[in-house]
Amino acid sequence: MRRFRSIRSRLFLLFMGCMTGILILMSMLYYNRTLSIIHAKVGDIAEKNISQTAGLFNLMLQGYNSLSKSLNSNYELTRLLQEKPDDPAAEIINERTITNIIGAAYYSRDDVLGIHILSPDGKVYSYERQFAGVIDNNYAQTEWYKKLEASSGNMVWLGLYPGSPINTLQAEKQAFVFGRKLYDLDNHKEIGILMIETNPSPMMEALSNVSISPGTQVYILDEAKKIIASSERKGAKRPELDRLPQPSPEDNIFVDGTSKELIVAANTTMAGWTIYGLTPKRDIQAEVYRTTKVLVVVVLALIILSTVLASIVSRNIASPLKLLIREMKKVEMGNFSGSVNVDSFDEINSLVSSFNRMVHRMDELIETIKISTVSEKNAQLQALQAQVNPHFLYNTLDMIYWMLDEQENERLSRVVLSLSQMFRYSSNWEEAARTTLGRELEQIGHYLTIIETRLGGRLQTNIDANAAWLDAPLPKMTIQPIIENAVKYGLEPKEGMGVLNVRTEKEGNKLLIKIEDNGMGMDAGTLERVKETMHAKHQRPPDADSPGRRRGIGLRNVHDRLVMMFGGPYGLSIESKPLQGTTVTVAIPIPAEGEDEDEHIGGG
Incomplete structure (x- = not known):
């Protein structure tokens, strides 16, 4: 009974049943019509004969x-x-x-x-x-x-x-x-x-x-x-x-x-x-019997022909579907590299083409998820690594040493407190790397306290964020790596006062967080390399290139996490001119009124 549940068997039986039913019906109609015609003709002949x-x-x-x-x-x-x-x-x-x-x-x-x-x-x-x-x-x-x-x-x-x-x-x-x-x-x-x-x-x-x-x-x-x-x-x-x-x-x-x-x-x-x-009547039926024999032979021949046609039709329909099922089993086992090539009815060809596109898309999505997962892990590790950068800790501890030496207790306590808050914020990843703009800016305040102290009054910071957007969700450690790059590559090498501005703007359905500095900036070649690294599909080792390339890798991690959380239209964009400064723009979606911060996670 199992074999009759296949589409080929059912199509065969359906086609055969329909053809046989039609043949039997047509044969009965033909037989009855022939019988009446023969009787009528025999009656006419008999009447004419007896009249003659x-x-x-x-x-x-x-x-x-x-x-x-x-x-x-x-x-x-x-x-x-x-x-x-x-x-x-x-x-x-x-x-x-x-x-x-x-x-x-x-x-x-x-x-x-x-x-x-x-x-x-x-x-x-x-x-x-x-x-x-x-x-x-x-x-x-x-x-x-x-x-x-x-x-x-x-x-x-x-x-x-x-x-x-x-x-x-x-x-x-x-x-x-x-x-x-x-x-x-x-x-x-x-x-x-x-x-x-x-x-x-x-x-x-x-x-x-x-x-x-x-x-x-x-x-x-x-x-x-x-x-x-x-x-x-x-x-x-x-x-x-x-x-x-x-x-x-x-x-x-x-x-x-x-x-x-x-x-x-x-x-x-x-x-x-x-x-x-x-x-x-049996003599009259003799002609009918001869006609019936011919009819039976014709019906049997048509049934045989119908059987052949039913087999051909069912095989032509079922064979592509069998190939499709075989390939689906391979996909079920995790093999997404195959494809089905058939030349059948338009509907089946359309189904097979859709399946091939689906498998190809699934393969791309799986590869994208793998890359995104690796990128997220790398971003988390590098963000943590950036927060516990040995050079940063060395400078901070050295500063604390000289402060102790000069007995400037108030400044020391403020720096130590900021450092403590930074370690506490950056080490807490239990919330799947999510935070809000308000929390991120609070963390930036602690970081800038340390940086301003370290630069000895050569850094002026301005944070202007609209209170309406402080609950906007974004990945943790989004702004801090950008400011760190701005300080390290733009403001520290600069002679004179450095200015760092953080502000928010609304542009359509996007919330733009702009981090501007008046530091050293980048020439066109360096800017192009940073953008290329940030948008590259495969990340290169961080120590394999120039400082511009390393800067792009850090920004790449931030950009990838933004795209992974909000989708393709969002992420980072960079503008820079030599000796004039650099502007990094973080684009995130504007949350709807009453929207929970988790609703954007995984959007796209």
Whole structure:
């Protein structure tokens, strides 16, 4: 089950499910539509076939009717059948003449097997191909004779017989039999009965026209639902003929496909017969079965094709994601040097590009944090180191010595107190190197007390800070290293009075703390080196360069801590001119009203 939770497996199953569902739905719709079309076409064909068959029967029966009428209207035949000569020779001549007239009618059609005229006095006049004159003397008791005898001159269609009903020697050759009574058209006197035997092949061929499948059974029924002819095979189950529907006289044709078989029926106007065609539904479905087989093959081929397409699509989508996941695992293990290169869909390409940028940015941030952490530690150590600088302590202790020697106790106590406050402030790093501008200026006051004493009145300091900004947060030991640089490199080498000003200004959303001196200043080259060192990405060893470079390193530590606390827009900037002095500006954000000093820590 775990393998089916992957995006490739789910995409494959989703694509396959959709395609298979669509194929099955379309196949069912196509199958139903095809089935209805086939049924409709089969019904139309069956209706046309049976309509044509009914027409053929009408034409065929009309021809047989015309043949019988031609004999009934033959004046010579009518006269000879009524004439009763006493002379045997004349009687023989009459019989031969009647036979010749019948023979002429016999040869007028190819499908006539025999023509028989039965006179009221019991004589039979026949014309047949073989065995003429072998007559069944008991014909008067047969059913067919009784039907003809009971008719009133209309054509009587007797139907198919297994052999000649009157010639006993032709009992094995199937014949279609019909007949009528003969009348003298002048006085409407009955003069005999005409019976004609024809070849049933045209009728059976016409019946085969109704068949639309090998299993179709065709029946011709008379008005009493008795079979006149049929294409029924031996052993076939005969339907219930009484229940077969009867076409209406108006439509003349009937089609019913709702039962287990397709039933078509048509009336013949000449004989009053009804032709039925019964086709089993399974025969009709045979075409549907063939169509279904083709459809199944096509659907299977499409499913195979869909499987291939689903595999290709899912692999194309999942492969880039697998590469991305593999690279993410490397990142999780701490390897940020890799990248993913894919050429896929725009969305995936965008995702991969975002991931590569994120990893690259994370690598840069981690490197920046490492450098910042090292810089902060170095700044703290160097700030502490600056506060306990051996040279500074030596001078201070030497000064204390001479003061003791001269017994200037008041000045000594002030210097010692300031030194004590300085050590206490600079050694307390429990607050993560944070302080306020007010505390920093207080510390500067102690430092300047010592410096002014040491310089023997050659230093004048002015501190002008707006009371509104005394609670502004900034890193501890920010201003003191700047003033130390100003004293050491600018004011101590200067002859005459040195002036040091510390003041605050507001510029937009920045608070500027400016430390100005009128000391020796720096030429353009030294100033450029100091700025380069202060903004360099990698710190160089402090003893590896000139005094200007060392001065830049101290300012670099202050600048880095300001940037780390407040962000890139803040930090130090320096302006200096030779023999005119130097101005160092500390830029920090102006705290909002009511803002706690900790809120700016780590900002950017």
